[in-house]
Amino acid sequence: MKIHQTAILITSVAAVQARYLGRVNPATKELTWPGTGVSFTFTGTSASIGLAAVNGNNSVDMFVDGGKEPTVISNVTGSAITTPVGLRLGRHTVELRKRSEALYGTLVLGDITTNGSLTVNQSPQRKIEFVGDSITVGYGLDGTYPCTNTAAQEDNPKTYAALAAETLRADYSVVAWSGIGLVRNYATTQADTGPLMPEMYTRYGAYDADNSYTFPGDETPDAVVINLGTNDFQYVATDASGQSYNVREPLDPAVYTAAMVSFVEDIQKHYPDAEFFLLTSPMLNDDYPTPEDAQHTTQYNALEAAIAQIGEKAHLVDWPTQGSSVGCDYHPNAATQAAEGEVLALAIMSVLKW
Template sequence: MKSSFSVLALAGVAAAQVPAWGQCGGAGFTGPTVCVAGNTCIAVNDWYSQCQVGGGNIAVPSTTSAPGSVPTGNSTGSPGAFRFLGRVNPATKELTWPGTGVSFTFTGSWASIELTSVTGTNSVDLVIDGGEPTVISNVEGTSISTPAGLSDGTHVVVLRKRSESLYGTIVIGDVTTDGTIGEDVAPTRRIEIIGDSISVGYGLDGTNPCTNSAAVENNPKTYGALAAEELGADYSVVAWSGKGLIRNIGDDDAVIMPILYTRYGANDADDSYTFPAESAPDAIVINLGTNDFNYLNTRDPVDATAFTAGMVGFVQSIQTHYPDANYFLMTSPMLSDNYPTAEDAQHTTLSNAVKAAITELGGKVQLVDWPTQGADVGCDYHPNAATNAAEATILAAAIKAALECLKEENDLTPCQPVNDGQSSGLRREPTSLMQELLPLPPPYPEHARFALRSITLRETWAPASYTKPIVTTVATSLTMQSLCTSYGGADRIPRFFESYGEVVVCGSHAVALRHGPERN
């Protein structure tokens, strides 16, 4: 059930002004509603609004007294104790990209998020304690407050932008409460989604035929956001409608997505993003190609070879910042093998171009196919909530297989390569030693003379039945692909070299266990 909410605007100039901490509104209130300079009228509940110094920038009195009366007592509200969601430039505090927002925990009966600037039209979701979102389809005013009648206790508040940057932006100020702000702990997993209107949530809440707007965009219900939710992960979306990998839709000759990706905020300068280590994603999802391949006889079809080269270059540029991430390259549900004509086979052509890029990239990169959509569409034939939810399950399974690589205890078969999209795995194990390069002495097979790099410098993967400490080595002379190719073909998974005390696993979780761990 959706709850009521308060969006508070500055009142116009009036003859009488309300002093700090005085009542300025509420049900049945007929007095002055304009606060003295330096104060803002904040709704505490349906019956009582109060002038707060600095628009809610300092601790405010307790509101435990009866509605309509002047509150008494003191609180210890802590302004600014919140966590940004998504890619938000801390210097500007501007919510630009879809899905950006804030999250915080507080103990009390109400909290308020200050909005220092609102430009254009923005829609947001306000979620309290993981419940159903309150949808604010057009944000206005100077703050957003928690619903009236909230119980006095500990609550988690999440505000996320539903709409994209081309419609508008929001600048966040401080967060205040009648109680105390607590620590907001971020999930350990992080997922980044890079894309176009599909990843934005363009027209997701609409019913075709309809016109897209900020009100019908719904980023928190897109496939990427839902997959992250299923995996208990934080997510960040860097997406812009109409943008492509090597060319945009129609006659849009403005910057393409790989350039926009280098921006901190969507409206910041190119190359302004600093790629902070604490924001490094575990999984990066790239869903581009819909606008590159969309031509509808108004321009020449895209060169698939050029698209492949563009994808390789884009992924490699991201890998310089996030070398340990798993990459998931998606096809488009809006491309069909029957439209504009069967000869175009756009969905298959895009899929083959992505597969070619994956072959060239190697390592922790895989294809996630999004089949051509059916009748479940929103505005301008974009995928609606049902279509997004169906693909979210597929994407979440692929990410889960790559990040967890889980399998049944005593199952000694190696983890499947990520590139085949299948799910099986090995357990995570801390490593006791890392070396740059260590030749493995005879009688190891020729193609296993050097160990491969592990998934990170902190941990590797091992069958659940191994109990001894593991020493992992790093090779620079052999790639994962060359090792796998030399042992029965590029798509084959090496067996356990039991007689040599060596375990080698092909695919993104390539591992060598040098010290012959014993079995239970």
């Protein structure tokens, strides 16, 4: 009688055969930011990504061989994520990306195992960094208003950011947190006193210490896209009875402009050659809260003023006010995200000559 044994190759996720996607601190291997993950290539019929820890609620997408329809895991549990059954014997590339944000949960990566062998995983030369709030997270993207956002409703791989990067065949990193602002965060009955994006941006993982990000040279982006302002401009809240009231004073556009200039200049210290693309918000419009506020136009003008100070490395990309078909809590749905992804890709392509 012959006994056949299947060899299982085990490798650390930090090995040369696998690469992190987005900002993943190699000291912790923790997936925090939306869109973070791991990519690897193997020859065989199956592979598994070990999970050293699952904290809170997390949703992920697993893409195999560049497929458009990922395997969606709406709530990650257990100690591993395994490739779909039935892969042919051969060479396969796996990409796991976090759909949800750190606010809901994080994942700590373990070892990668396969019944075959791991090979070198190639990284795209083009790189884009996206900095933003819930819009860039993909908050409520898979829902239809009215709905309550959850980790399962968030879908970072379907955001304008991921879709633009895919169109441009670029690797991408996302630093985004729902409710965050440039000069002030979203306010309800009282102001959110949590860290602002210029502070969060300095972190490796979302829960790491300030100034922990090391700006690795091989992760230097060609383009930095910033989509902040939705929460800064918000000053109206709604009470339990549905009545609207002013929770704080309207934003001074000059303060927003100055903060954007300062933020970009800080990033330029690390990425002096990068092109910057500043986006308006589809959640701001010129009729709400009042026509006098004209918030979308006001933000547009404030960004134009910032670009005039930053110089030729900065570019304005307008995201028109969204229509009535929206996701959870009035956030952009998949169609709105996809439309802006096309606009942004064309803008980046034009500037960088890609």
